[in-house]
Amino acid sequence: MASLLARQVTHGPHGTLGPEGKGEPCEGSPSTKREEHRVKVGIFYELQLPRPWLEHSEYELLQNALAQIELADQLGFDYAWCVEHHFLEEYSHCSAPEVFLGAASQRTRRIRLGHGIIQLPTNHPLRVAERVATLDLLTGGRVELGLGEGQGPVELHPFGARVREKREVWEEAVQALVPAFTRTSWEWQGTHFKFPARNVLPKPFQKPHPPLWVACSNIQTIANAGRWGLGALGFQFVSAEAARAWVHRYYHELTRNQAKLADYPANPNIAMVSGFMCAETDEEALEKAAGWTFFVFCLSHYGRHGIPNPGEGNMWEAYQAWRHTDKAQETLRSGLIGSPDTIRQRLREFEATGVDQVILLNQAGRTTHEDICRSLELFAREVMPEFHAREAEHERWKADVLAGRIALDVPDTDGYKLYAHQNEDIVRLTPEELKAKMAAKEEGKRGTLLGFPSPTDKA
Structure with missing residues (x-):
């Protein structure tokens, strides 16, 4: 194990105190300076771990993921997001994101660290406020706060939460949570939460609090995000054509029908997740991106079957019968997977839709740590600079949309209701x-x- 290195405290990008990183996680990793204007690019972690599991598998999983985020910070990526999931064997071992992001905060200096998302039906609003504020202080103001409802009975029922109530619990939790970031005395008497007046401590570094996002899995939740004035975390793997329709619907609701759930600044942003692998050739990328098809398979499997026998299943084994099907191959072709030239062209298509951020899902299935690092490095060197250079143009376009100087059409969205266009069976x-x-x-x-x-x- 590498020895602990002394950490020098310096002023970070927000004028705050922050630690230096502790060395380079991958051999030859460069450290690049950041430009003022950029297209936003994030990375995404479910912390997947297919069977069979060895004694130190989870330890290595977490350590490698932290090293990858440290590398992404040095390369100039903008965001690192991680989920909160419970009991979803092999698909996600990320049940304590606040701990994981706390560790990442001490190994990074610039990259923003996002909860994507915190499950409000299984977390008390006051505990969310305390943990998020603490993380925001540790990062010097680099936290993004995504809020969501949870996956379904597998995750919710052990905590006493019910699927049929999760939306109304989520809305009430937002209303109970947000004022706790700023009020010195705050109480709540609602249907699902009740607490007496207290001063919730600590308060976050960012004022009034970190930017707020909501998990979105279909066109209706995208519309809701716009109406609520929240950033939209699009956890659906859609085509550029569908993304354009969703962007237009989001800004239509944001600019014409905004009705916030609480007193918070609007966060007009749309982020879309995509499967990702960048390699020297398309063929090499497709070969190394098989983990992406495992991700989609697990998503479909848990959505249909839950966990009939906890601790006894084998998702990786079940996946083998599906991985070579036409549907799996279609899944591979749908993501940002390929050579730098191929990814550059596909990313231009997403850029043209008005999406603010593309979140790259690289850690999936059995994709190796080495392949993930090389993919990030190649993308940062060959692809990312072009899109960073055009961020100022995008921000001007968005300012015109928000000011009403550009009117976006609202296309027929009936054809874009699927959760994942690769799998027609996954419907929210x-x-x-x-x-x-x-x-x-x-x-x-x-x-x-x-x-x-x-x-x-x-x-």
């Missing part, structure tokens, strides 16, 4: 549809107990 319901479905399911259970057939039973 609206809150109303979900509530109706869960009510029908509960009614079916009651009827079965009384001897009546379930309403979903086939004749």
Whole structure:
């Protein structure tokens, strides 16, 4: 294990105190200065760990991910996002993002560290406020705060949260959370949360608090993000054509129908996640990006089947029958996967839609640490400079949209409701549809107990 190095305290990019990084995580990694204007590029972590698991597998997973974020900071990437998930074996071992990001904060100097997202139905608003403020102080004001509802029964039920209530719990949690960042005395008496007046400490470094985002998985949640004045974290893997429709819908709601849930500054931003692997040739990139198809397979599997036998399944083994199908190959072709020239062309298509940030999902399946580092380095050297140079132009366009000087058309969005265009089976319901479905399911259970057939039973 590398010896601990003394850390020099210096003034960071926000005029704050921050530690120096502790050496280069990958041999030959350059340290590049940042420009003032740039297209935003992020990296994304589920902390995937396919079976079989060895004694130190999770230790190595976390250490490698921290080294990759340190490298991304040196290379000039703008954001590092990590999720909060629980009990999703192999798909995500990131159940304590505040701890992981706290560690990352002490190995980076410039990159912004994002919660993508914190699950509000399973976290008390006051604890969220305390943890986020502490992390913001540790980073010198580099935190982005994404808020979400949670995946489903597998994650929510062990904490006493219910799927049918998660949207209303989420909305109330936002209302209870945000004032805690600024008020010296704050109390809340709601339906799902109640607490007496307290001064929540510490207060965040950024004033009034870190920028707020919401997880978005379909066109309706994109519209909601705009209406609420929140940044949209698009955790759906859509085409550039679909991204354009979603961007237009977002800004339409933001500029014409804004209705915030609480008193917070609007955060007009859209970020989209994409599978990613940059290599010298398209063929090499496709070969190294197989982890991306594992990611999509797991997403579909947990959405359909949950976890019938905790601790006994083998997602990697189940994936083998799917990985060579036409659908898996289509998945590979859909992401930002290829040579620098190929990725540059695809990224230009996303840039033209008005997306503010593209988040690259590199750590997936069994993609090696070495391949992830090389991919980040090649992208930073060959692709990123072009898009950073055009950020000022994008910001002018966005200012014109927000001021009403540019009117965006709102295209027919019925064709863009899928969660993932690679897999037509992964569909996110609206809150109303979900509530109706869960009510029908509960009614079916009651009827079965009384001897009546379930309403979903086939004749």
